[in-house]
Amino acid sequence: MLKGKKIQTVGMIVSMVVGMIIAACLAPAAVPVTSEEPAAPVAQTTAKSTLDIVKERGKLICVGNSALPGFGFLNEAGVFSGFDVDYCKALAAAIFGDPSKHEIRATSASERFTVLQSGEGDVLIRNTTWTMSRDTDLGMNFGPTTFYDGQGMMVHKDSGIKTLQDLNGASVCVQTGTTTELNLADQMAAAGVTYEPVVFETADEVTTAYEEGRCDAWTTDKSGLVSRQTILAEPSAHEIMDVTLSKEPLGPAVRHGDDQWFDIVNWVVYATFTAEEMGITSANVDSFMTTEDPNIKKLLGLEGEFCAKIGLANDCFVNVIKQVGNYGEIYNANLGPDTVFNLPRGLNSLYTQGGLLYAPPIR
Amino acid sequence: MTSAVQTATRKALPPPTERYTILGWLQKNLFDGWFNSGLTIVALGLLYALLRPLLNWAVNTARWEVIPANFNLILRGQYTAEQVWRLWLALYLLAFVVGFAWAANTKIIQGELIVLFAVPLLLMLVPFFDGGIRINLLIVEAAGLVGYVVGRVLPQRQSRLGVYALLIYAVVLLFILRGGSGDTGAWAAVPTNLWGGLLLSLLLAVFGIAISFPLGVLLALGRQSKLPAIRMVSVLYIEFIRGVPLISLLFMAQVMLQLFLPDGFPTIDRALRALAAVTLFSAAYTAENVRGGLQSIPRGQYEAADALGLSTFHSMTFIILPQALRAVIPVLVGQFIGLFKDTSLVALVGLFDLLGVARTVLGNPNWLGTHQEVYAFIGLLYWIFSYMMSYTSRRIEARLAVANR
Numbered sequence: 124m125l126k127g128k129k130i131q132t133v134g135m136i137v138s139m140v141v142g143m144i145i146a147a148c149l150a151p152a153a154v155p156v157t158s159e160e161p162a163a164p165v166a167q168t169t170a171k172s173t174l175d176i177v178k179e180r181g182k183l184i185c186v187g188n189s190a191l192p193g194f195g196f197l198n199e200a201g202v203f204s205g206f207d208v209d210y211c212k213a214l215a216a217a218i219f220g221d222p223s224k225h226e227i228r229a230t231s232a233s234e235r236f237t238v239l240q241s242g243e244g245d246v247l248i249r250n251t252t253w254t255m256s257r258d259t260d261l262g263m264n265f266g267p268t269t270f271y272d273g274q275g276m277m278v279h280k281d282s283g284i285k286t287l288q289d290l291n292g293a294s295v296c297v298q299t300g301t302t303t304e305l306n307l308a309d310q311m312a313a314a315g316v317t318y319e320p321v322v323f324e325t326a327d328e329v330t331t332a333y334e335e336g337r338c339d340a341w342t343t344d345k346s347g348l349v350s351r352q353t354i355l356a357e358p359s360a361h362e363i364m365d366v367t368l369s370k371e372p373l374g375p376a377v378r379h380g381d382d383q384w385f386d387i388v389n390w391v392v393y394a395t396f397t398a399e400e401m402g403i404t405s406a407n408v409d410s411f412m413t414t415e416d417p418n419i420k421k422l423l424g425l426e427g428e429f430c431a432k433i434g435l436a437n438d439c440f441v442n443v444i445k446q447v448g449n450y451g452e453i454y455n456a457n458l459g460p461d462t463v464f465n466l467p468r469g470l471n472s473l474y475t476q477g478g479l480l481y482a483p484p485i486r
Numbered sequence: 487m488t489s490a491v492q493t494a495t496r497k498a499l500p501p502p503t504e505r506y507t508i509l510g511w512l513q514k515n516l517f518d519g520w521f522n523s524g525l526t527i528v529a530l531g532l533l534y535a536l537l538r539p540l541l542n543w544a545v546n547t548a549r550w551e552v553i554p555a556n557f558n559l560i561l562r563g564q565y566t567a568e569q570v571w572r573l574w575l576a577l578y579l580l581a582f583v584v585g586f587a588w589a590a591n592t593k594i595i596q597g598e599l600i601v602l603f604a605v606p607l608l609l610m611l612v613p614f615f616d617g618g619i620r621i622n623l624l625i626v627e628a629a630g631l632v633g634y635v636v637g638r639v640l641p642q643r644q645s646r647l648g649v650y651a652l653l654i655y656a657v658v659l660l661f662i663l664r665g666g667s668g669d670t671g672a673w674a675a676v677p678t679n680l681w682g683g684l685l686l687s688l689l690l691a692v693f694g695i696a697i698s699f700p701l702g703v704l705l706a707l708g709r710q711s712k713l714p715a716i717r718m719v720s721v722l723y724i725e726f727i728r729g730v731p732l733i734s735l736l737f738m739a740q741v742m743l744q745l746f747l748p749d750g751f752p753t754i755d756r757a758l759r760a761l762a763a764v765t766l767f768s769a770a771y772t773a774e775n776v777r778g779g780l781q782s783i784p785r786g787q788y789e790a791a792d793a794l795g796l797s798t799f800h801s802m803t804f805i806i807l808p809q810a811l812r813a814v815i816p817v818l819v820g821q822f823i824g825l826f827k828d829t830s831l832v833a834l835v836g837l838f839d840l841l842g843v844a845r846t847v848l849g850n851p852n853w854l855g856t857h858q859e860v861y862a863f864i865g866l867l868y869w870i871f872s873y874m875m876s877y878t879s880r881r882i883e884a885r886l887a888v889a890n891r
Contacts (some may be wrong), residue, residue, distance in 0.1 A: 189836070189846045197838070199555050201564040201682075205849075226679065228838040229846075234741050237835075241744035243753070327848060327857040354855035365634030463851045 128373035150188040172219070173377070173384035174434050178244055185211035189229035193458050195249050200250045203227045206457040207248045209334050210269060210375060210392065211319040213447040214246065217391045217430075217439040220444045232301065236261050239378060245378040246388055251303060252315050262379040266388045267396070269450075271479055272371035272469035274347035276364045277352065282339060287314040287366055296329045296341035326351070340364075342389035344371055345419055350464045386433045392421055394440040396482035397422055400473055405448040408441060421485045450480065527624045543858075552856040553863050556847045560864070563682015563838040569665065569674060573685070576662045579682035581606070581656045587648025589637025598881060603630060628865035656696070663689075678757035684867060686757065690839065691826040691871075694764040698825070699818075701765070702772025703811075707802065711776055727770035733831050739795035740835040744776045760832045775817045775851030777822070779810030812886055823872045830868075833838040840864045 146446065176185050185434055187207055188195035193203040212222035228244045239247045250272075253255070253265040276295070278284045284293070299305050301321040311318050321338045323329045333341040343351075346361050357363055362457050375392065377385050387434065398404070401419055411419055420426035423441050429441035447453065450473075458466045472478025506514065517523040521548060532571065553560070586720075588599060606627040610620045640647070666673040681689070708720030727735075739759040747754075783806055791801030833842035844864045848857050 188849075189842070190849035192849050192851045192854055193582070196851075197559060197564065197843065198850060199559060199852075200567070201559050201562075206783070229834065229838070231834055234737065234835065237741045241741060243741075243744055299723075325857075327855075350851065350854065414530040423712070463854065 132446050139183040143456070155266060157383045167266055172347055172434075173245055173381045176219060176388065181219075182226055182316055183211065183213070183215045183218060183246070183435045184226050184244045186213065186230050186235050186238050186247040186249055187227040188249045191250055193462065193464055194348070195227065195229075204457075206270065209453045209457065210248050211246070211393075213395060213443045213453075214388065214391050216446045217387065217394075218440040220436065220438075220446075222442075231282075239263075240375070241265075242378075245377075245384070250373045251375055253290055253372045253376070253377055257376070263376040264379060264385045266375040266377070266385070267392045267482070268372035268374040268479075269392060270346070270373040271375055272344040272346050273470075274350050274371060276340050276342045276368065277333070277348050277362060277364060278360050279363045280360050283345060284340065285364065287311065287316055290340060291316050292318070293339035295323050296321045296333045296338035297321065298323060298326055298329050301343075302371075303368070305313055309464050310368045315448070330355070332375070332407060342368065343358055346458070346464070346466055348426070349466055353392060353463050353465075382432055387435065388431075389483075391443055392438075393482035393485070394422065394443055395448075395450040395453065396473070396480050397485060398444045399451040400439070400475065400482070402410045403444055403449060404452055418486075488715045494617050494878065547618075548859050549853075549856050550859055552859050555615070556850075556853070556860075559843050559847065560840070560867075561683050561685060562685045563843055564680040566674070566676050566680060569676050570633065572662050572665065572676075574625070577622075577626050578629040578657050579658065579662075581626045582636075583631025583634035583651045585630040585635075587633075587651055590643070590648040591641055591645045592643065593638060603627065606630070612848065656693070668887045671697075678755050681757060682842055683843045686832075686837065687826070687829050687839040688871070689760055690757075690764055690829040690832065691822075692763055694768055694825050694829070695822045697744045697761075698765045698768035698772055700861040701769035703776050703807070705769060705773035706776035706780060706860060709773065710780060724770045724773050726728065727767055728774070732763070732828055733834060734759060735767055736831055736835045739763040756837065760829075760835070761836055764825065764829060764832075767828075771821050771824075772818065775814050775821055776810065779812075779814035780806065780815065781810050815879055815883055815886075819875060823875050826875070827868060828870060840867060 165321075185208075187203070189203075190196060191205070191207075193205055194207045195203065199205045202278070208227060208287060211225050211227060215225035216222040220223075228238060230238050230244075230249065234251050235247055235251065236257070238244050247263070251265075252272075253268060257263050258265055276290075278438075284290060291309075295307060295318050297307055297320055304320070304322065307320065319331065321333060324341065326347065329341050329343070330339060334355060345363065345367070349388055352358050352361055352363070375388050397406075401416075401422065402423070403419065408423070412425070414420060414425075416422075417426060421429055424437040424439070425428055428437055430437045433439075448456070454468065454471065455461065458464045468476075468478060470479050473482065474481040489755070495678070499812055501789070512600060515528040558567075562570070565573065584602070588602075606623040617621075622680060637648070663676065663685075665675045668674050705720050708716045709724065711717045711720070716872050740761060743759065744753065758832040787805055787809065794801075796804065830837050830841040831844060836842075838846065841864065844860045847853055847860050853860075
């Protein structure tokens, strides 16, 4: 009889496993499924705030990218590095006063939202475009845009292609499963241009195919075009067309339902903007400790209790600036003139310099 | 079946007396008459034309420096640099245990043994390894020799001791890799999310094989069981797992599992989740392979075992399974090689196995556009390990003389 009982238990376990598998099969592994599931994580977050969970765990978990040049990758020493990674560090510095107290949960483009929703990560910082459907359907709150990108198109210089209309009948290489592919279709349809899309799984394949002449043009975000152009066999033989196919505001995102956590993410990003605006860098932040400027004093926690309002120690922004840097420093370290990208700031300049970075005042 | 009939009549042939020099071999095999000579020359020309661009790329264009620069990453992922000595310790022990198990199993010195002992020495020749690595490789070699000597001291052949040693090693290995609970010190914890590269791929493959094999055998027996409950559960399990792609199981384990678990349930280790998915997946296929073996055993064997009064357990372990498993070695090894290569799918759910680190190396701005080099290299690593498995299986088959029975 004992044997029979054992069999029953085994049977139960197996049927549970089977049941879970059926559920997995019924739910397509694509993103939208998460939109039906936000109930559980929201309930979780109201029970215990994300900040408490993070503090209890002793480290921040950022849902990130592990294979995007300049934004997130493992360097030769096996340490995460990149623009998005620095924002994760900035958050960790604000919360713990120690930027190393973070972990990057590497994800693919399709699973990133699910990982955030399931509570396996605290914040999504993975070159994620802020769109209305993601903001609403997926139950996300998007923080300030940290990088304004736009989809562009690269062509051979001697092809004489200048406008989208010139691409009539041309083949265009594009990465599959991205908004890029959809934007391309939308824009080409709007321009009344017929073209032949040639799709590939990764950016590497796309560039290789383009270089081998399998397509007349290829498209991705302009930051990607610039970085890839530097490594083509003959960079000067190609040019990036003067058209922008889409707006791609990239920034951090959090789950719906925890406003304090959302505020923390927002204001840490704004603090990096504000610090650049005031000329405060990681190198000179200490010299501002004796400043009389009330705005700077508020940023550095010398006047008022602004960090305390979001549940952090009052010098939280000092830690961010000192240990990670202001926006300009983060940008230059990862994408600036000293890197292979050498990306012009463009839209990513402060509003005072014709860009879009505009932080509300800390007051 | 036919081969079994033939063996009875086959006579042992005398060894060949003819020995060729290289030139003699060339003449006999490649330049035997004007027609064959012509064919050889045309074939060589074709080969050259096909391989020239490849060689040209490999020698002139390829930026192979990406491999040495990221070598640590490819081998061990983010495994804490200060704790790397523990990986070496694990390797010393592995060499010792393998040497011991080998000597405990057989005292005849075979070619494979010499090849095995040559591996650390050959690795020392890799040009970009520094002195520390070479010394460590020497210690690995020495540990292997010591293990072998210890094994030889045993009075008689005791294969079981070797198996036990390997099992104990598997447990010790996890302890060494995982470490204690502290964050600092010599025995600091290295959480599994830092394990990566070849280390993670091999661990997933080895533990996946080691766990899925017994599970698969049980499922195969379950499917043949006379008890309807067991049979149904086994059939359901096997058919469901075989009906879904591995990647969906991995997604399920990595992404969805957390949604199903109750609030406050501790997060299950992600490497463990991947291992569970790979293992459960492989077990279903193993079960079907083993069932093929079970069904190839003639009815008479079962009846003979019953006639001897053996219990089901004994007739299975002594009569049926040994024959059934021997018959399906090639299929099983094919399945295991497949499992090893399938572990690369975990890269898609954010683990840094070999493919995962390859992708992140390609994300490093210093190494943009080196995907051909990186993928060629990890392809080579996959090939080496897969070939080793298939070679081992052929040796095992030869040892058990599968084809001649």
